[in-house]
Amino acid sequence: MRVAVIRFPGSNCDQDAFHSVKDDLGLDAAYVWHEDHSLSGFDAVFVPGGFSYGDYLRCGAMASRAPIMEEVRRFADEGRPVIGACNGFQVLCEAGLLPGALLLNAGQKFLCKDVYLRAENRTSMWTRGVDKILRIPIAHGEGRYVADEDAVKRLEDSGQIAFRYVDSAGEATDEANVNGSAHSIAGVLNEGGNVLGLMPHPERASRALLGSVDGLQILNALKLVASNR
Amino acid sequence: MTTVRVYVTLKPSLLDSAGRTVAQSLGKLGYSELQEVRIGKLIELKLETYDEARVKEMCNKLLANPVIEDYRIEVAP
Numbered sequence: 001m002r003v004a005v006i007r008f009p010g011s012n013c014d015q016d017a018f019h020s021v022k023d024d025l026g027l028d029a030a031y032v033w034h035e036d037h038s039l040s041g042f043d044a045v046f047v048p049g050g051f052s053y054g055d056y057l058r059c060g061a062m063a064s065r066a067p068i069m070e071e072v073r074r075f076a077d078e079g080r081p082v083i084g085a086c087n088g089f090q091v092l093c094e095a096g097l098l099p100g101a102l103l104l105n106a107g108q109k110f111l112c113k114d115v116y117l118r119a120e121n122r123t124s125m126w127t128r129g130v131d132k133i134l135r136i137p138i139a140h141g142e143g144r145y146v147a148d149e150d151a152v153k154r155l156e157d158s159g160q161i162a163f164r165y166v167d168s169a170g171e172a173t174d175e176a177n178v179n180g181s182a183h184s185i186a187g188v189l190n191e192g193g194n195v196l197g198l199m200p201h202p203e204r205a206s207r208a209l210l211g212s213v214d215g216l217q218i219l220n221a222l223k224l225v226a227s228n229r
Numbered sequence: 230m231t232t233v234r235v236y237v238t239l240k241p242s243l244l245d246s247a248g249r250t251v252a253q254s255l256g257k258l259g260y261s262e263l264q265e266v267r268i269g270k271l272i273e274l275k276l277e278t279y280d281e282a283r284v285k286e287m288c289n290k291l292l293a294n295p296v297i298e299d300y301r302i303e304v305a306p
Contacts, residue, residue: 057270058294065291094294101296103239104246146243146297180244 001226002028004042006072006088008063009034013049013086013203020203021046024216025223034066039075044222047072049086049139049201059102059142060090069095081125081225082195083218086140089187089197098188098197099155100147106180110141114212115178115200117163117186118170124193126221127162133170134163134214136200138178143199145181145188152183162196163187231279232305237293238269279304 003021007014014031021029029046032039039045052063063069069091076082076097084092092098105111117134121127147155155161163186167176172184179199187198202215239245245267252266272292274284284302293300 057292061291061294093296099296101294103243103297106244106246108246108250144244144246148242180246 001043001222002030002041003044003046003222004032004039005029005046005048006068007031007033007048008050008052008066008091010052010054011048011050011087013201016201016203017046017048017085020206020215020219021222024206025219027222027226032068034063034068036068037071039068039071042075044081044225045072045075045083046203047082047084047088047091048203049088052087052091055142058094060087060092060094063087063091064094073097076190076195079192079194081221083126084195084197085201085203086138086143086199089199090142092195092197097195098190099151099160100145100182100185100188102142102199103144103146104142105140105144105178110139111143111178112139113137115186116166116168116170116176117200118166118172120161120164121159121189121193123159124162124189124196125225126189126193126196126218128221128224130217131214133166133168134217135212136202136205136215137212138200139204140179140199143179143181145185145199147182152185155185155188156183158191160189160191160193161185162189163198163200231276233274233276233279233284234303234305235272235274235284235288235292236269236301236303237272237298238300239267240297240299243297
């Protein structure tokens, strides 16, 4: 299992992603520059967080049109695992690999703190076997997930809502919905379940020293995929 | 050369939280008649030749995100 960590100008969670995969999961990882055209030799893709292209125009807009994204699209279409966290989620939405979009937090502020997530899907490639409630940090100014009501209903019906923001008791309250996302959505899957986008940072919750290992439960999917090959 | 202005605005159904903040500030400055502020983008393009279809293509491919935004093209006189 070799994981590609995509790097755009302005990515800043690339090293966290790299080390969570390499050191915490014990899998092989390598950086791939956004202008590259090949994912040959890779088995999974991690689109990391940051501020690709300075968040100019819209978060993830320019990055989603970078040369490597054509390859990421092909990779995803083949049913292979792709994860995007934070800016990576924004990039995957802008690329059309995931439905919806991310807007400025309803409360305007940049939020950097631990949140509780409720796993709404625990059967997909990415969410198989994760605990019902996870504690993982967020760090974003533009994480308010939006999609029209029909789209949200389709997501709900097809089990594509991966995670919701909840309180410590697992309730999706208004207070727990930190950024004002539609239906408290924190992460979504594509139809095939092989592409996951989420605003929280699993790579920042990958060892006890970081305060939580719950993120590793999600990233562990990479290990399961590797062992099934 | 033709100057084209593309106005990109958030869909009316979506909360413009930056606009809301500006509205609150204007309210504090005493503009009590204010009901809403919505903030959009003005993107100015200078083109050697103007082809509406191609500018629309630019909007759909990159300048606007149809999931959250509307756009309007205006050719400068």
